[in-house]
Amino acid sequence: MTRAVVVGGGLGGLAVAARLAASGQQVTLLEATERVGGKLGTVEVDGFRFDTGPSLVTMPLVLERLFADTGAPLRDVLDLQRLDVAARYRFGDGVALDLPGERPAIAPAMDDALGDGAGAQWEAFLAHAQRVWDATHEHFLESPVSPGGLARLSLRVRDLLAVAPWRSLRGVGDRYLRDERLGLLLDRYATYSGSDPRRAPAALAVVPYVEQQFGSWYVRGGLRRLAEAVADRCRALGVELRTGARVTAIDTVGDRVSGVRLDAGERLAADVVVANADASTVYGPGGLLPHRASARRLARTTPSSSGFVLLLGLAGRDPATPHHRVLFPPSRAAYDAEFDAYRSRVPASSPTVYVHAPDDPALRRDDDGEGWFVLVTAPRHDPAGGVDWDAPGLAPRYAERILDVMARRGLDVRHRIRSCTVRTPADLERETLSPGGSIYGTSSDGALAAFLRPANRSPVAGLYLVGGSSHPGGGLPLVTLSAEITARLAREQSARV
Structure with a gap:
């Protein structure tokens, strides 16, 4: 029986672990933090529960394949609901567009x-x-x-x-x-x-x-339930899920992997290792398995942006609040200035604002309140060469600016705030071990960006990469496809050995 170790318990790691176990492999998944799910996180504040990662499911067929290939179908596990209105877009001239979900x-x-x-x-x-x-x-x-x-x-x-x-x-x-x-x-x-x-x-x-x-689809109870459902599928298939287990190195014998080492000194032997970690964490200097050529290739890519988040617990409920809302800047020139700011590694002064406000009783403490996840794109945490999001006073000042921007664009909720929790790119880096808090690993900037993204099959025999920093990219559907591709490659290798 092939022994597989998956390093990292984000959605990509969970999905590939489930697929490998369903094919008969002995699988151990090692997650450095205390819970699996990666960026599919959740936070409870003042009786409100917030999804802190993706808020939308697209390409549900990819998830349906994952569950059908590993056991009970998706419809028996999760309640996916198609949104009647995908998002309400508010433009600089004050015009609002409710974009239908059909x-x-x-x-x-x-x-x-x-x-x-x-x-x-x-x-x-x-x-x-x-x-x-x-x-x-x-x-x-x-x-x-x-x-x-x-x-x-x-x-x-x-x-x-x-x-x-x-x-x-x-x-x-x-x-x-x-x-x-x-x-x-x-x-x-x-x-x-x-x-x-x-x-x-x-x-x-x-x-x-x-x-x-x-x-556009929503998981009733919050998208965190998707990670929990895939973790449950892993357990049902016999995957050993270990949290608080930080991998410090991937070992090799000759030209192929032989196992992993943990920070406590433990070593696990493996025929296959799948890294659900940022590729720079794997290949870079001081990484799990430094690889000079792969590191040079990564150096040619552009890290993706991060996000600055406000978790707002609001008094009162407006039944007309859309599930998703986007508040654009006044013009395309202002939008370009926002992207220029990110490239200059500074927070934008007047960014586009994204609001996720699901009407889901499971996420709020009572019927007289609603929880809003407010996101703006932000530069990565980079104290050495960019923004130090841990600098005293920066996060609260920028939070006030975002609330002011929302008010200027017709969405003033400052008088309704019961609680406001700020999450910066530095927080994201600490919680998910994503360098700089980059949400998608590398960006797609440039004609060849997709082909510079690390492949799922590594140059080292038996080592594979899965997740947002590897092919085909970030976001729920692509990460799930990444797991499907990687599991297929690993199974093909096992059949040849």
Whole structure:
């Protein structure tokens, strides 16, 4: 029986552990913190419970495959609910757009909110995005990355024209979207991978397509329940889940892995090691298994942005509060200034504000209050060369600024605040061991970013990478796909040995 050790208990690690165990491997998962789930965290404050990571499920078919391949189907385990309104977008001119959760309703809603013709512009863009999806999802998103995969894609001229690796997401959007507000809406999707729309590849057009084609979904009880459900599946399959178990090194014998070492001196033998950790933590100097060539490759990538968060416990409830809300800056120029600030490693003075306010009784203490997760994109924690988010007074001052920005954009809740908890990129780094608090590992900035992202199969035999910093990228659906690809590669190796 193949012995597999998974290092890290985020969603990617949990999902690959479940898949390996379901295939008959003996699996041990080691998590350095006291609970599994990684960025799928939760915090309780003053009777409110907040999801502190992802707030949305897209591509639910990926999760359905995970559960179907490892036991009882998803519908028997979690209550996924499709959102009628994916998000309420508030633009700089004060216009609000409630974006429907069903694609056929989107164009009419855009015409009603933004004027005749807006829906046709967006539908033309989505038709292009569908061509990108058709060209990439099988041969790239659901397959191991390799130079050969890039070559196969390049041989299909129509697919290459659709993907347009020479063009940015902003550039492809400008071909279809004449309304600046639609351009802002598209730009927002680049931030789903911690990227700048002016530098992110045009292939990211698949992000809005996937969300709007397959729907925006919420897990009743909070998305933390997804991590708990996959952990339960692991236990049912016989996976040994160990928390508080920090791995300090991955051992090798000859040219292949032989096990891992823990900080307490313990050593676990393994035929397969899967690292659900940031690739720089694995390959970099002082990492789990330093690898010079891989470290040099990583040095060519751009770390993704992080996030600055307010957890607001509010008095009173507004039944019209949308599940998701986005407050844009006054103009695209102001939005560009926000991205320029991140690249300069300073907090933006007037950032886009994202609010997650689920109407879920399981997350609030009573019917006379509501909990809001307020997020703005922020530069990573980098005391040496950027922002020191632990600097005295910085976090509370920036929290006040965010509340002021919300008020200026028509969402003043300062008089309703019962509790306000601030979470900075430094907090995220400490809690998830993600360097600098980068949410997605590396950003997607640059035409070759996807192919610079570390592959799931490492250069060392028996070692694999899974999760947001490896192929195909960050976010719930891609991390789950990463686990699917990695488990398949590990099983194929075990069958050859």
